[in-house]
Amino acid sequence: MGFSYTVAAVIMLSSTLIFFGIVYTSYVQSNENLANANQKLVKNIYDLENTRVSIYDYYYNSSSSYFVINLTNNGSQVFNMSLANVLVNGSLVKFNVSGQFLFPLQTVSITFKEPAGSYAVEIVMPDGYEIFKKVVS
Incomplete structure (x- = not known):
């Protein structure tokens, strides 16, 4: 019985790490997209104000x-x-x-x-x- 608990714990820990790795990369990518969109918005506003x-x-x-x-x-x-x-x-x-x-x-x-x-x-x-x-x- 002790070995099956250990295997279950390792499986749960590794799947949790994989899950949080996927969530983290998605979070970083979405923040980068928001930052790029904000920079484009600022540039467009600057261009319109100077036209x-x-x-x-x-x-x-x-x-x-x-x-x-x-x-x-x-x-x-x-x-x-x-x-x-x-x-x-x-x-x-x-x-x-x-x-x-x-x-x-x-x-x-x-x-x-x-x-x-x-x-x-x-x-x-x-x-x-x-x-x-x-x-x-």
Whole structure:
């Protein structure tokens, strides 16, 4: 009888160690994931707080049916304009931009083809910053 108690105790002790080893590694992994998510959140908040892009001018070219919107970056972020989006009345449109990157204190022109009229234009920068403008040709 003494040997069976010893074997049972060894089995219980080893299974307890294995269980707590699995729980510990899961705990460490989840804490690391939370820390990484928190760092990304802080970076995104920093980027949004330092973004100052504004529309300073727009016009309609009636001969080619193109709207031209001029943007100025007054913040400290650099934007890859190929990752930006332009929505006209809520629909995504294809657009051309005068430069691939929008550096601080720089101006770029965005052009898109629409017939003459009144439109609600939204420009969404790669970090999520949005600019709204009602444009009329």
